[in-house]
Amino acid sequence: xxxxxxxxxxxxxxxxxxxxxxxxxxxxxxxxxxxxxxxxxxxxxxxxxxxxxxxxxxxxxxxxxxxxxxxxxxxxxxxxxxxxxxxxxxxxxxxxxxxxxxxxxxxxxxxxxxxxxxxxxxxxxxxxxxxxxxxxxxxxxxxxxxxxxxxxxxxxxxxxxxxxxxxxxxxxxxxxxxxxxxxxxxxxxxxxxxxxxxxxxxxxxxxxxxxxxxxxxxxxxxxxxxxxxxxxxxxxxxxxxxxxxxxxxxxxxxxxxxxxx
Amino acid sequence: xxxxxxxxxxxxxxxxxxxxxxxxxxxxxxxxxxxxxxxxxxxxxxxxxxxxxxxxxxxxxxxxxxxxxxxxxxxxxxxxxxxxxxxxxxxxxxxxxxxxxxxxxxxxxxxxxxxxxxxxxxxxxxxxxxxxxxxxxxxxxxxxxxxxxxxxxxxxxxxxxxxxxxxxxxxxxxxxxxxxxxxxxxxxxxxxxxxxxxxxxxxxxxxxxxxxxxxxxxxxxxxxxxxxxxxxxxxxxxxxx
Numbered sequence: 001x002x003x004x005x006x007x008x009x010x011x012x013x014x015x016x017x018x019x020x021x022x023x024x025x026x027x028x029x030x031x032x033x034x035x036x037x038x039x040x041x042x043x044x045x046x047x048x049x050x051x052x053x054x055x056x057x058x059x060x061x062x063x064x065x066x067x068x069x070x071x072x073x074x075x076x077x078x079x080x081x082x083x084x085x086x087x088x089x090x091x092x093x094x095x096x097x098x099x100x101x102x103x104x105x106x107x108x109x110x111x112x113x114x115x116x117x118x119x120x121x122x123x124x125x126x127x128x129x130x131x132x133x134x135x136x137x138x139x140x141x142x143x144x145x146x147x148x149x150x151x152x153x154x155x156x157x158x159x160x161x162x163x164x165x166x167x168x169x170x171x172x173x174x175x176x177x178x179x180x181x182x183x184x185x186x187x188x189x190x191x192x193x194x195x196x197x198x199x200x201x202x203x204x205x206x207x208x209x210x211x212x213x214x215x216x217x218x219x220x221x222x223x224x225x226x227x228x229x230x231x232x233x234x235x236x237x238x239x240x241x242x243x244x245x246x247x248x249x250x251x252x253x254x255x256x257x258x259x260x261x
Numbered sequence: 262x263x264x265x266x267x268x269x270x271x272x273x274x275x276x277x278x279x280x281x282x283x284x285x286x287x288x289x290x291x292x293x294x295x296x297x298x299x300x301x302x303x304x305x306x307x308x309x310x311x312x313x314x315x316x317x318x319x320x321x322x323x324x325x326x327x328x329x330x331x332x333x334x335x336x337x338x339x340x341x342x343x344x345x346x347x348x349x350x351x352x353x354x355x356x357x358x359x360x361x362x363x364x365x366x367x368x369x370x371x372x373x374x375x376x377x378x379x380x381x382x383x384x385x386x387x388x389x390x391x392x393x394x395x396x397x398x399x400x401x402x403x404x405x406x407x408x409x410x411x412x413x414x415x416x417x418x419x420x421x422x423x424x425x426x427x428x429x430x431x432x433x434x435x436x437x438x439x440x441x442x443x444x445x446x447x448x449x450x451x452x453x454x455x456x457x458x459x460x461x462x463x464x465x466x467x468x469x470x471x472x473x474x475x476x477x478x479x480x481x482x483x484x485x486x487x488x489x490x491x492x493x494x495x496x497x498x499x500x501x502x
Contacts, residue, residue, distance in 0.1 A: 070345075082335050
């Protein structure tokens with residue numbers, strides 16, 4: 001479904017992506033795991049057509065970036081890291097705007113919104129202003145927004161950053177349901193080892209713009225000869241996951257976390 | 262979207278109204294008394310009412326790009342840009358939002374003009390015409406503002422450039438005094454200033470009833486809007502990075 005080959009991205013002098021390659025199969029839940037600044041967000045933003053790659057090829061559902069970006073947008077849904085629903089509108093209105101933007105007619109809109117609201121379990125809150133929502137609910141609302149045009153591929157950038165454990169679990173459940181019931185292909189980034197382990201079918205561990213290893217969580221742990229992904233990361237990269245991450249990235253994560261409180 | 266936002270928080274309408282009220286009351290009433298400015302036979306306050314109307318719409322629209330920067334910081338723009346929707350739709354949608362705000366502003370100033378008994382040519386046509394011109398003005402300046410926002414990207418730089426541009430746009434126009442009393446170099450700026458066209462059209466409709474050049478001015482304004490929409494659409498994706 002998604003095929004990335006020798007992808008490079010330079011921001012002026014900084015090599016954000018240093019030649020990464022991976023493939024996400026149809027119906028797979030694939031995780032990009034790594035510390036802040038590893039290049040995960042850059043990868044997702046290139047795949048979601050927001051920024052052009054410096055070099056390399058991205059193929060999604062038989063189309064290529066950046067040349068077919070306008071077509072590719074029809075079958076991707078993107079949830080950025082920042083909490084981006086409009087707090088001054090209700091959940092329903094947030095969904096309605098997106099439904100109108102993607103050109104659903106009135107009856108399709110109602111059907112689609114009702115279905116997604118039910119799937120996300122936010123039915124009781126749909127007519128309340130979003131600023132009264134909990135972080136987990138905002139996130140689920142955003143996933144619903146990204147699904148209104150029935151994309152084949154869902155791209156999520158740090159979907160559970162800053163969420164409390166219960167909310168995190170509820171977001172996981174939603175993603176699992178999407179995968180099982182709707183056969184969605186999901187690519188997400190995370191820097192939580194336990195999230196990658198609990199949720200993803202396969203993982204690519206990223207560090208300094210490179211992919212260190214790709215495999216199922218079990219394969220990766222076996223190959224590193226350790227019991228946890230955390231240890232596997234240290235063995236494979238030679239340092240702890242807490243390093244890295246530039247000022248801006250840290251600022252963004254903090255800001256998201258703050259908005260959730 | 263914008264209308265819904267206003268419905269959830271209508272206080273903004275009132276705070277926005279304060280500035281034009283002050284202009285009309287303080288500046289207008291005073292200058293009416295001293296009769297220092299040649300207005301062509303109408304009272305100064307009537308002369309400046311269309312000017313203040315277009316000024317307040319200008320102020321709202323020119324900072325409209327700030328919402329874009331705000332949305333960019335929150336990741337909303339990124340989410341929009343990944344949708345299968347033509348980019349021009351976002352730009353046009355925003356200009357409509359600005360127009361809604363502009364109209365709300367126009368209504369308030371017209372009410373104020375009634376209260377202050379400013380001699381204005383009231384008719385259904387003049388009111389509709391005013392609303393039409395306000396929509397055009399809001400469309401042009403909000404596009405202009407979005408172009409700036411796409412180039413500046415940060416709030417600080419945008420505010421800086423916005424402040425720098427607003428004052429000359431306002432003072433180098435026929436908003437509060439006729440172009441003919443300006444020094445020559447300022448006249449040149451005033452004549453190419455889109456705000457002057459807006460003021461001239463509004464003044465024609467609301468005060469003097471003189472309609473010469475009106476079609477030309479409207480045509481120019483629409484032409485400039487089209488150009489601005491195209492540029493804004495091309496630059497919009499820059500906000501993603």
